[in-house]
Amino acid sequence: MPDVFINYRTGDGEQAAATIEEALSARFGKDRIYFASKSIPPGTPFDGHLIHGVRRSGVLLALIGPGWTGHAALRSDGDWVRREIQEAFLCDIRVIPVLVGRRTERPAKDELPVPLRKLTDCQSLRYDHQNKEYDLKQIGDTLARLVPELAAVDREAHTELPPSATHHNTAGDTYGTGVQGTVNGDVSTVREAHGPVHIGPSNVRMGDGGNYFQGGVEGGFRQNFDRSRPEEDDER
Template sequence: MPDVFINYRTGDGHQAAATIEEALSARFGKERIYYASKSIPPGTPFDGHLIHGVRRSGVLLALIGPGWIGHEALQSDGDWVRREIQEAFLCDIRVIPVLIGRRTERPAKDDLPAPLRKLADCQSLRYDHQNKEYDLKQIGDTLAKLVPELAAADREASTEQPSSASNHNTTGDVYGASVQGSTVNGDVSAVREAHGPVHIGPSNVRMGDGGNYFQGGNAGGIRQNFGRSRPEEDEEK
C-alpha cells in the first residue's frame, strides 16, 4: 500500500518528480511511494489504477513547476493532474504543494479551477535542484512526521542513532608520546614497551615511561615490567 502519491505534470516538474521519488523510495521503501511510471504494471488500465492509488495513499505531493498554473489542461475536467488532486480532496487526503525552483509561487485561489481552490490554503514545501540535499531531507522529514507508517519505515532515522558502544583502545609498541584525548567510556588496555611519556587517566595526571593510572578498586593487582633501565641522569634528578 503506497503512503505517498506523487502528482506531477510531464514537462513541468517531471524531472523533480523522478528525483523526489528516488529519494523517498530509498528512505522509506519503493512500495510506499506511488509514482505512475513505476507503479502501474504494463497492460494495466491507468485510469482506475491512478484513482485507486490516490485513495489508498496518506499524502499527495502536488508538484508545481513554473508553468503549472498557466497550463491550459488544468482548466479541463479530464486533466489527470487536476483529477488526482481533486480526488485527494474528496477523500480527505492531505495535499502538500511542492513548489519547484526558487521563484515558483503558491497558486492564488482565483487562478485555480473551483475544485482545486483549497490548494491555495495548503502549506507548501519547496524543492530546488540547487539546494537538492537539504530540500529532499526536509520533504522526507515532513512525511515521516505526518505518516506513522513512514516513521516506522524510516531508514535514515535508524542509521542516525548514536552508538552506545564503549571505546576500546589498544596501543602496541609506542616510540614517542601516547595521548588519549577526550572522554573514554569503557576499558583502556595496557601499553606495551613504551619508549617515551605515556598519558593515562585524567588530564592533570602525567605518568613517566610505562606508567599506569588506576582509579577505583583493583582486585587483581598490578604487574609492571620496564623493557629498559632509566638513564643515570634521570635517576639523579
C-alpha cells in the same frame, strides 16, 4: 499500499518528480511511493489505477513547476493532474504542494479552477535542484513526521545507532605525546610496550577517560571502559 502519491505534470516537473520518487523510495521503500510510470503494471487500465492509488495514499505531493498554473489543461475536467488533486481533497487526504525551483511561487486562488482553490490554503514545501540534498531531506523528514507508517520504516532514522556502553581506545605505533585518563601528582614510567612509555609529567590533571603518554609505543596501546560517560559530562 502506497503512503505517498506523487502528482506531477509532464513538461513541468517530471524530472523533479523522478528525483523525489527515487529518494523517497530509497528511504521508505519503493512500494510505499506511488509514481505512475513505475506503479502501474503494463496492460493495466491507468484511470482506475490512478484513482485507486490516490484513495489508498496518506499524502499526495502536488508538484508545482513554473508553468503549472498557466497550463491550459488545468482548466479541463478531464486533466489527470487536476483529477488526482480533486480526488485527494474529496477523500480528505493531506495534499502538500511542492514548489519546484527557487523562483516558483505559491499559486493565488484566482489563478486556479474552483475545485483546486483549496490548494492555496495548504502549507507547501520546496524542491530546488541546486539545493537538492537539503530539500530532499526536508521532504522526507516531513513525511516521516506526518505518516506513522513511514516513520516505522524510515531507513535514515534506523541508521542512527545509539552509542555503545563500552568504550575502546587504541593507540598503535605512537611517537610523541598522547593523553588519556585522570592523572594527579607524580607519574611514573611503564616499560611494557617494546620500550619506555612515559605517562606524563607530574602534577598533570586530565578529564575522565584519558591517558597521557610520551615516547614510542610500537606495540600499541589499548584501554577498555565498561560504562559510558555520565550525561552531565556532556553538558558544557
